Amino acid sequence: MTNAVDIENVSLVFGGEGNNPVLAVDTINIAIPKGQFVAIVGPSGCGKTTVLNMLSGLIPPTAGSVKRNGKEVDGPSRDVGYMLARSALSPWRTALKNIEMGLQIHGVDKATRRARAHELISLLHLDGFENSYPSQLSQGMRQRVAIARTLAIEPDLWLMDEPFGALDAQTRIKVQGEFINLWERSGESSVIFVTHDLEEAVLLADRVIVMTARPGRIKSDTLIDLPRPRVIDELRFDEKFKDAEHRIWKELRDEII
């Protein structure tokens, strides 16, 4: 079976010839089987977002190969959902229309995309806010609309760039729970979840990859052996969870301190 993602000897340099080139990512290798939830943690500026940008086809690697389902990535694909750190909702679109945006770009007819958007509205507990503009929504709701917009196109690879970074602690727990439920019921979708929050990474993921400070290399790659489905608001007090987090923290600490 082909992997969802194969990153082979990939390096990326920003700013070429004379422009003070910066080595952002240095010869990394990551293979992700279908259906796996991978979290990437690392200090700020370690190239986490760059990895997502390469996978989404926004920027090509300087060296090495980035493959999705065994095929070289050569541009954006309809099978990839990319959620940015900032919710980046269109302020002139209502919540419902924001969710529909990807489907509209893909040329899906109005009735189908409306139905799909309504389904996500209720899955993410946004009922009653279908016709609200982003400025009328709280931060937590905006982030949920952005999740819904990313998942509306039914991607088989979810690229999440610190999706909950801007949320307060309580809202974050709530949205994390909703997100993990969506993924657990989605079946075969693979997730790459970039975060600077180790607790979040261990709570959600099957596997946590720690990257080093610039230039980004892979420091450690750990499988998280916690049962699913996970009830994350309880799991955070579990001893096995705490052990796993502590083990990885020792790796990460060297990069931060």
Next chain:
Amino acid sequence: MKSSDTTSPDGSNNETSNLEEPNAQQERFDMSVITDVPRWQRILKALDLPVQFLRIGLLVLIIWAWETRWIFKGWSPFGFELFPEIIPLFQGIPSEAGEFLLDIWDDSLFWSDFWVTLQEALLGFVLGSGLGFIVGLLLGSFRKVAKVLAPFLIFTNAVPKIALAPILILWYGVDIASKVALATIIVFFIVQIPVQAAVSGVDPDLDVVATSMGATQAQKFRFVVIPGILGPLFGALRLSAIYSILAVVLGEFIVSKRGLGQRLLSETNNFGMSNAIALITILAGLALAFNAIIGMMERRFLKWQDTEARGKVVSL
């Protein structure tokens, strides 16, 4: 320790439930204070009568000072002729202007002049803002092209456009085409410059999102760029509406056979001052009507900004 363990949970539970529940009931804010205000009271408040009375009073005062020719007396503080005294031949008053307005109401010649000016202004507005929009959009989106054209556009914009009027009349003739050309050139820059600037002001994250979804360039224009620049665009269009009328009246002043500007000039040349004032009022009315139509479109297209301004934020 033991005694407090057994008594305190029960005791405190009872206490809190006894204390908090009735309190919460009593102190709840009575929403009917706000929701039950009668409709007529709300309308009255929205009308803001004191402001309306002051406005009407001020208008009456201005017309009175004008009608009694008080404003033509002149005022020269410290021997400096700030407002010169106006000789009776050059004076026009509201009542005579009003008579003129009633007279021309069923004068078909006036309406054909009105139509000529309206046509010139509308064509100039549509052509100028249309071209300005398209060029601004393209230059804002394609930086290389913008870089090549920048010096040419800056120089052309620096030309005092009115100075082109005599040349345009030679090129396009004395009829409406030359006035349309002048209005087009003036309106073009009013729209092109802010539109181009607004394109680079659109949130780059929205572009990244659309790109990652596989949007084509045309789709990005439609879903990201154009909705993102509507605010500045409408600001420019409001200004353009007024300037298109200004441009065609000016063009008609120079050479023309028909039009309100031409009529205004000939009235002034014949010392029909009240008539000239009436014509100026009509031109201002035209500009206001233009502005109102654009304002209606703006409210329709920028509904989301309206709600943003109201800041109706709901929490989780």
